[in-house]
Amino acid sequence: MYSNVRIVMMNTSHPGNIGAVARAMKNMGLAELCLVAPKSFPDIVAERRAAGAKDILANTKVVETFDEAIEGCVSVIGTSARGRKIPWPVMNPRDCAAKVREYALMAQKSGEFGRNGEEHGNKVAIVLGREDRGLSNDELQRCNYHVHIPTNPHYSSLNVAMALQVVAYELRMDFLLHSGLGDAKQASCTLSPENEGWDEPLATTEEVEGLIGHLEDVMIKTEFFDPDNPRQLIPRLRRLFQRSRMDKIEVNIVRGFLNTVLKAIGDKR
Template identity: 40%
Template sequence: MLSNIRIVLVQTYHPGNIGASARAMKTMGLTDLVLVNPRRYPDPEASRLAAGAEDLVDQARVVASLEEAVADCVQVVGASARLRSLPLPHFDEPDAMAGELVGHAAHDPVALVFGRERFGLTNDEIRCCSHQVSIPANPDYGILNLAQAVQVLAYEAFKAWRRRPESDYRPARPAGERQPTREQLGHFHDHLGRVMQASGFLTQPHARTEAQLQALFARARPSRKELSLLRGLLGSLERHLPDK
């Protein structure tokens, strides 16, 4: 579905904005980048600002016109900072746009179109679109950098996609942040209890100290790595306790 969402940049002036837009795309799982008559491409500045998304820059397609860029798309949304008099459906909120766009992308290619840094899309280019979208911003200063605009709308598309049941989205979790199993937690609490008993910290067999500490760690939800550190601390303390 995300592979059907195309980002189209029209006559980009600064090559760095191509790279920054590619980076914004890649963070949101988008890979289809089309450039309409870029001023300079390829260019080292585009690759430099891609910062890990050089593959998207390298595989970007260059076309001569917006019509060519979106010819196979069933929905084409032009990003515009200002309303036009053209009778096109207009999305006032990007999330509403993204929900509809992703729905179409389930079966067919769609496109988000961004104009030039200085003056955006022309009226003729807007006519190539099926819809318009604006990004709500400070009315006293509503100017977004090209890559920032790509990031906002790419994020909305990604959010709409991951909320669909068929996306099966699961955020990546580093190994050190994985939650411990119940068995691992049980071994930790047994270890903690042994050290508290051996150290003389627990002097009343019926006190609720152990239960309160278990509740504390349940609220803290230590990761596997953190639990391992705690077990290491307990082991070190245990080695310094006098033998009975």
């Protein structure tokens, strides 16, 4: 995905969180992980939590200081759930993704890295804080921006891997939808009748109107509907069917059921 993104974890105390972050990164197409003085790494617990993302761990860089972790970066984004006395530029994860894309596209246009990410231009560090206390004030002041996930204000603290998953998801969605470097179709995972790949053609307006007329006839004959006191029932049903965008098979299924109802009451349409 974005070859200019570096994920930085500060003084991680539980190696399982390193593995979980690696897995979240690979899920969303990120590759570069840097650890600042972790309590334990390499670690079998990290490998187990990483599942299929052991390649991320194998290429993880371990450094001793924050300065080493952000070396060569043109922008640093710190994650924080806490308010600060000194106002700082704060973004939500979606705006953070757009900002990262700006740097990636700037690098691409200037030729600093190619479409396959073989070089690394306009590097952006996204920094995750410690499990127990997040990022220090000094570290946050070294960041160009702070990213804040708008969680429940009564319980705002997120596990570090969960926080990274949210940010990485927004990075991927932005990449698929806006960068032009990915397949935008992946960003729409739920098929609807308007999408390519739907198994049946949409019903025509005439077919839907035929269904509505059929349904009206059955409702009258079963005394569910009084045409002398309609109460907007038919317009509401029409709105329902138009909103649902039925396909031809769906129309036929409902009409088949309505014919069975008519047969049961001794009438045939």
